[in-house]
Amino acid sequence: MAHSNDTHTAAVPLVRNFDFTGRMKVTLLVGIVIGVLSMLLTFIGDDHSHSRFWSNLLHNSTFFTGIGLMAGFFMCASITAWAGWYTNFKRVWESMSLFLGVGLIFMLVIALAVWMGWNDLYHWNDANSVATDPILKGKAGFLNRGWYLFGTIIFGGLWYFVLSKIRSLSLGEEADGGYGEFRWHDRIRVYAVAYLPLAGFGSAAMIWLWIMSVDAHWYSTLFAWYTGASWFVSMISATILLIIFFKGRGYYSNVSHEHVHDLGKLLFAFSIFWTYLWFSQFMLIWYANVGEETGYFKHRMDNYPILFYGNLVVNFVLPFFVLMRNSTKRKFGIVGFISVIVFIGHWLDFFLMIKPGVLHTTHELNGHGGHGAEHGGHGHEAVGHAAEHGHEAVAHAGEHVSHFTSGFTLPGFLEIGTFIGFLSLFIFFILWSMSRATMQSENDPYYYESVQHHT
């Protein structure tokens, strides 16, 4: 590669491929084993419909699949917008976006289980309820097994197809193209442009099916945006942490605090965007005060106060005040710390989206009566039902606190174990994918723009 402009070439030689060492593999495999064990333990100690197991699987699968989806989305948006600043670390987003394929396997397992009726995740999946419930009947055209399974296959397949095309073209560009040529880039752009509407509209449909329909009676037009923003913020924080990790290992010497500064700005901005959507959804429902809509929030505010209010502190107040200043976005320590907080915070946000609805559905389908907005202090038998199995010591505390259900009201050890498992798999896949290609994309026409990037 003959680069005419050599004044900005980094002094440290750029390592070409990521060396995925045995030690990293072992560490991550231990994490994956912890996850598998946690899921097995959850499955064994669960009630007869295995709601805790399935809701954990759904929670983590949607969370990590969505991070892949959003990495692809932002990469494609950047390509479409002729942005260049991210080019020298674009392999991170390529790898992360390909994790979509792994996440979709988990989603397919869930979709298959829904198809076969193996779980009680979704109220609309119960034929008796749909037959007698006019609201579920009215939604049956969309909320049904066919849409769930084939929507996941078709949309997920299209997303993965486009993203893997972009990846292979990007590798082709690196192997074959010369610097400054747009031959390959123009082809990548076609796929990037195609991905935007596919992911934009498709993700909304899949969010409604995968996540929002756990509260089958409830709906919110803002929900898809809100969930998407949550994915986006998690994706940005994961990117920041991976870049800090790679830099700590001596890679990416030409990715500087300038790039991290821009990622920090995105983390800051999209944390506010998430809060804006959270608040818009909340305030409209609070103000209109329609019973069908308020149930969602009433249930969460009454029974999940720590998560409900903590969610705003962790995902808004902390990133807002810490990342407000210019200098904090440029210091790896501070921006990395906030990234960890926000990543876990959005995992908890997903917990709060999924778990209350699943618990409610499980109780309803198993004949324990209403548990939602109109509950009146009964439901102790429902709590006892889960506590009988004695997941953990905390389950016994649930007998004294009304409505406390281990693994549902707050994440227990098994939820944390499952999270560690999924996170390890996620990192394992990314590092493996990074080791399969050059870390730099020197033939990308925007490569030098990104090396010289200055905020």
Add this chain to the structure above:
Amino acid sequence: MGAKKLVFGLYNDEEVLLEAVKSANAEHIDIYDVYSPFPIHGLDPLLGLAESRLHIAGFIYGMLGTLTAFLGMSWIFTKDWPIIFGGKPYWAVPSFIPITFEVTVLFASIGMVVTFYIINGLGPGVENTYLHDRITDDKFCLAFDSDKMTNADAEQFFRKTGASEVHEKDIK
């Protein structure tokens, strides 16, 4: 502030200007100021400019706006003139938030603009001297104080660093 005599060079490109600033620093020449039609990346550290404190002022104005709006509405709707809107409690915090946000932005933005104008001596009707018309268009200007440098030295420096024009001007 007394009258000053400045000698300045005009450059066609901001990259050339940056190099000129670097060589001025290397030769320990005291730079009076740099004028440019747009902000130049990497110039501030070269000139040794401290980080602007305008954003700190902006934060304080914003917090003032937050307090004004939130405490104001709280007082008005609970003490001064309680009215029930839409069956909500008097102290309806969620419905105060959009207005609080707007007043925060209003206070921060107007406060920062006014502060910026006062600090820089700008404002409606204020006559400002500027060195050259094209500084507001496509030229990048590096100015030295004539008291601290002979014109011949300045001219030699500007020629060496690739300035396209060299001028002198008195400013107030």
